[in-house]
Amino acid sequence: MYVAVKGGETAIDNAHRLLADRRRGDRGVADLGLDQIMQQLSLAVDRVMSEGALYDRELAALAIKQARGDMIEAIFLARAYRTTLPRFGYTRPVDTADMQVERRISACFKDLPGGQLLGPTFDYTHRLLDPGLAAGQAPETPAVRAPEQAGMMRVSDFLDQEGLLEPAPEEAAKPVPDDIARTPMIYPLDRDARLQALARGDEGFLLSMAYSTQRGYARSHPFAGEIRIGEVALELDVPELDFPAPLGRIQVTECQMVNQFQGSAKAPPQFTRGYGLVFGQAERKAMAMSLVDRSLRATELGEDLVAPAQDEEFVIAHADNVQATGFVEHLKLPHYVDFQSELDLVRRLRAETGAGDEAAQEDSE
Amino acid sequence: MQAEPDANGYLEGGFADPVMGGQTIFRAIMQAMAEPGTIRPISQALRAPAPMTRTMAAIAATLCDADTPVWLDDALAAAPQVIKWLGFHTGAPMTPHTDQAAFALVSDSTAMPQLAAFAQGSDSYPDRSSTVILAVESLASGDAFDLSGPGIRTSARLRLTPAPADFIAQWTANGAQFPCGVDLILAAPDAVACLPRTTRIRQGEG
């Protein structure tokens, strides 16, 4: 006697209780506080903020805890919350020349005004596991420099002065920028929409796309013109006020890639730009973003389209890890109605070609 | 945040409950758009400065916001309180150009601009067209039109007081450019009806 299985609701509830239990783990181990995540897993927090497109360290920490450290799940949690928030307006463009710089390097010059500032970097660390850290050793007090009084000029501005670097690509003046969170993406995208999509894009995907350009799939001859990490001020114009309202400061990572370019029918020989700007300290992402931004400018610069990293629909439509993980994982859902339709078809095709005689016979039993 | 005493007459008069108010009105509009010619009652207690009608205000508060440029006919545009009401309750920007309007509010149907003056959309993006919200005195009496097309099982009858000038010719021309064209929301004092661009009309007999 066949009775359709019921009780899916109980099964789901039980699965979620088990998930909560596994998330907590051994009750004898101290519960993880959001402050610990914010302080000690801060780069994970940064990634959730940038790909979750929500600058809120506490919510990002909560998302990481709730996701058991699964970063894409945490990013998804942040996104699904931010999407319900009302939009009040658009801040003034941040001026990264006015950044309170914590790290700033250029690969194009040995030295430059303001200096090369390494800041808190993994670069030049020897990747040796540290038993002292495992034992909870306290770190030394860091050496700190006095903060700059004025802003720090960007490397691109030095190059600009000589006219060797293309002017910043001008979009037709828009009263408000595109907003991919509020309007559907329409291909081909304007660069502002494209940069937004890249800023939210998956770090791993952009890294691989960027890497592919370095290996000859649309080689772009890049130099790391400048990478800077630090805090910038946000200001909002409010109609009722005659001065911009300060909203606070956020930490961002900016990468300006400078690419040698031999010229095309559309543009003269010069250095061209690729741009990356990401919430928090996220240098790998900002660099990858700037390389991909540059490769996606192929059409604009009159380059031959030869590689995936130059294909805007391909890159942008597949860069969002929340979309990608959802659709890949949706294959877990039942598809038995469609499978039934296909079963029926394959049996019929096999029967018609004679290949399925045996199977068809079994089936009719 | 409490609004200040409403000395100017535009701060109040919106939905008592924006969430449920908007849902109720939207469902009425959706059903009316899906079944052209059907009349959906509207009973939301909005107050709006003249010459904007209550129903028109309810529709605007339901559909318009900062993302939808709104065009006003001369009578509405001449009323500063209407502009303030719309600004406060919807946040929608006003546009003086008919062909840039996501929504066009027409309080005087006899003085409505030609439908062809509004945004028509394109063959690639027929959704980029204006929706005209037209105030009428009555959907129960007046010129009769027989309707057919998607959403109508066999035929439907729509009455309009007053109907815009040359309405059948204008509407036929609007439909001829399908998938482009405008859609019409008819706002009576206590009801709403819709004509999507797919609806074909002819003069009703009797």
Place this chain on the structure above:
Amino acid sequence: MSTDARAFCRDEAQAIATYNFAYLDEQSKRMIRRAILKGIAVPGYQVPFASREMPMPYGWGTGGVQVTASIIGPDDTLKVIDQGADDTTNAISIRKFFARTTGVATTTATTDASIIQTRHRIPETPLTEGQVLVYQVPIPEPLRFLEPRETETRTMHALAEYGVMHVKLYEDIARHGHIATTYAYPVKVEGRYVMDPSPTPKFDNPKMDQCPALQLFGAGREMRIYAIPPWTQVVSLDFEDHPFEVQAFDRPCALCGADDVFLDEVIMDDQGTRMFVCSDTDHCNSRQTAGHAGEQDT
């Protein structure tokens, strides 16, 4: 300050995160509502909309959920099915989501529902006027697997240039003697737009034609909404010499004896014994309650 802003100011004093009725904020609902109206006005045309991240993954019904969230009100009665069944895990999950975020009544009875959200099936019980059927759509573009680029397919729709689709279907006929598409079988709406009916089996296609209910389609990840108003012509693509035909099952449902329904094949034991039962669980239960029985019970 808009009404939204005032609503937010109230919320700000509350917990770390708060949500609106039906989850979506009012700005998002308005945007989706506008897209729905355009979809109804241009039947079968895919309206681009700024899909929001929902609290369930893309591909799991976020388009349908956004549509439902934007139309649902406290007076509605909601039914959610997946594969035709009310008790599949994702149907349960979505039904619970709306029960939690709206408090509306839910039902498994097709006839009692004012809104039915579905994945992969159209109920067997005929729909009625005033009902809304909301489809979850993974790939809304019927031409996508013939032409992957949005920029190209948009032009094809603009010009009503659907030759590639006919060529594809005719190649099936040339190769197999019949059209080898069994689900997501393309339809033409009111003689204009070729439309993807979502991955429903082609068995369900005829139910879309002149349907008394409003049919709304939401594709969240692909950011498209489209619609078929009630009483609208929906024709499955075919050829004069190869007319469209639905799957036929050579046996009735083993539980309720229905012979005009879509059946699931259930494997009963390790020897591969199979039985065939209604995919629409509500329809099957109603028939059994009304005294119909299949061969299993005879």
